[in-house]
Amino acid sequence: MEFFTLIFPLLLIAGPLSYLLVGLVPTQWANRNVGNMIQLTDRVAWTAFALSVVAAVGLALTGKVSHSFFALGEVFKLSVYFDTLSAVMLALVSFIGLIVTRYTRNYLAGDAQQGRFLKWLSATIAAVLALTVSGHLGMFVLVWMGISLGLHQLLIFYPERFGARLAARKKFITSRLGDLSMIGAAALTYQSFKTLDFSGIFSMAQAAREAGTSLPYIPEITALLVFAAVLKSAQFPFHSWLPEVMETPTPVSALLHAGIINAGGFLMVRMGEVMVLAPSTMTALALIGGITALYGSVVMLTQNSVKVSLAYSTVAQMGFMLLQCGLGAFSAAVLHIIGHSLYKAHAFLSSGSVVETSKSSFKKPLGAPKTSSLLLSLTLAVGVTFGVGAAFGASLDQKPGLLVLGSTLLMGLVYLMWNSVSDRLNPRLFLQGLGFTVAVAAGYFGLQTGMEMLLQGSVFTQMLPANLTALVLSVVLVVLFMAALVMQMLLPYRIHLPQWQAAYIHLLNGLYVHAFTHRLIEKLWPIEPHVHEDAAQKGPSHDLAHTRF
Structure with a gap:
């Protein structure tokens, strides 16, 4: 038992580190040795999932684990904090990563850049896994940023597609704002708690709540955390990038909607002991989540694209999740994360058959x-x-x-x-x-x-x-x-009326939030036409073929 206790913290970081090593493989080698990359990522995915199961068993034997490997002052510590929440999320993310990785083998078979895709997919999964077991807020912020940077590389996997680059830039700007919020929250947390270790933060927050005392900067800390979560989980009106990232390969959509998008909710649940110290912030979180849930649900009804409809469904579900957090139902939010992740992974990976399934099951009621x-x-x-x-x-x-x-x-x-x-x-x-x-x-x-x-x-x-x-x-x-x-x-029985037609058009366009953000991007960060690396050799017609999408 003592031996297992000593090596247990190493098991917790073995999965993320394995994925990270694959993510550090040079791009040229990865593209030249696609067969080796496929085998490597497959073995790493199975290993990470197996380790998550072993970790869950180990948690039952050893109890909650908080362990630091090394530190750079108080700013950063490579440490783990492993409890039941971490065990659930680690198993969920590693399982989703396994499914998406194996799906990618056939989905991108024959693509010249498949090795590069597997490299960045592995790096992104590594960051998400590390987030679930982070034991220090500085480490949490670092991997939080790493997730968005890895995802950005996946979103621009086809850089010749204008829509993909536009959505990626929206996501990039949104993520940087979220990163600044997280850095600000971490700085104020240290000023308030004098530590960034989760174990210390949670114990002090619990003691303050039970004693009825106040801690400095709590409203500011919780507000910054909520803003970061809202940006990460695509809440209204910062959601417009999510329905637009459909030009990236389907495995990315599955990983994004089933794993990465849940990070905002995980942040709220992880920091729940701190969040409940600010009732007004919790109310604001519930209000934002409720508005987003209603908005996403209604707009989803008007979409005629399967993947875009699924994206608005994700926006709504993330709203429900943050609504639950704002109302104090943190355990319900975790169950929501599990159910939504498994459903959305299946929905995107099987989206090609959704249309035929809906056609075969469609039934219109008789009469009005x-x-x-x-x-x-x-x-x-x-x-x-x-x-x-x-x-x-x-x-x-x-x-x-x-x-x-x-x-x-x-x-x-x-x-x-x-x-x-x-x-x-x-x-x-x-x-x-x-x-x-x-x-x-x-x-x-x-x-x-x-x-x-x-x-x-x-x-x-x-x-x-x-x-x-x-x-x-x-x-x-x-x-x-x-x-x-x-x-x-x-709606189907009133669509002939002008007011219903107008409402349908407005909702179909998402109340024009996309148009506003498009114009904003064009002003702040204009997108130049992409020139394919061999376009100069093949002439203007080849260039046009790659830019008209």
Whole structure:
């Protein structure tokens, strides 16, 4: 046992370091030796995943681990902080990395730059893995920056594509603003806590909360952390780059939407002990998340591109996740991260078959729908959510985040069921649907309770004091999502009306946030036409063929 305790910290950094070594391979060698790169990345991916499983077992044997390997003063320490939250995220990211890496073997087979792609993919995964086990805020900030730099190289994998370069520049500028926020938060954290070690920060924050005392710079620290999370997780109005990065290879979209985009939520959960010291900042976070969730959900309904629709779905889901964090439901946010990551990885890697699947399952209800019956069904879904939630100890004044997400989930479920049987509804089908809804609600709250128990001691799980603003926000969001579902139902039958056509066009264009950011980029950082390396030899027509995309 003592031997395992000594080598355990080394196991935690072995996975990220293995990926990093692949990421340091020279680009020319990687492109010339694609077969070797494929084998190398495959073995590293399997090794990192296996090590994450071993680490989870080790956590059960040794308990929470906080260990430093070396330090450069207080600014930077190579250290690990490994608890249940870290174990869950490490296993999730390593699994997603394994799937994406193996998918890349066939997806980019024959591409002249496949070796370069694997190199940067490995470097990016290394940074995400390191983020999950970081034990020092300085190290956390460094790998936070490394994630965006590695992702930038993947986003411009096809530099001749104007759209890819435009989206990459938007993301680059957004990420640099987030980096500055993280650096500022780290500097103020040191001024307040006199340490950047997570173990010290969390213990001091917990002591201050229990004693009812205040620490300096807490509002400023939490505000900067929220701003960094909002930028990282593509929250409104800083989201426009996310739906535009579809010209990068599909494995990048899968890794981005299933892993990297969750970093903002992970930051909020990791720093939960500090965040709860600033109730006003938590309320602002919940408000931003709620607005983004509603915006992404409504805009998603109007998109006719599978991948763009999935991107707006991610924007909405990240909004839900940060809404939960703002309402103090940190363990629920972790469960949301797990579910969203697995779903989005599958959705993007199988996006080619989504269109045919949707065609084969499409069914249009007979006759015009009855708004009154749908409203009754949605209201019943909300009632079931609150009733089952009460049985699990979730009330609006104690766990509003769980009830908001649960109500939205069940309203979506009831809408689908209502839409499929609206032309032949009868009491027997109604009772079956009601029973299924109750079962889903019980499963939802059961999973939330289990995750809360699993993360006890690693994530802030205590009840926050009742907040009138949070209660009002929760009720308003439930009503607004109900209205969004009604709009989804009415849109196909009202599209001939001018006001509905106008609303559809505005939403299809994302309320023109993209147009504003396009103009801003053109002013701040104009994009010159890309000239292919052999364009000079093949003439203007070859150049045009590479720039018209």
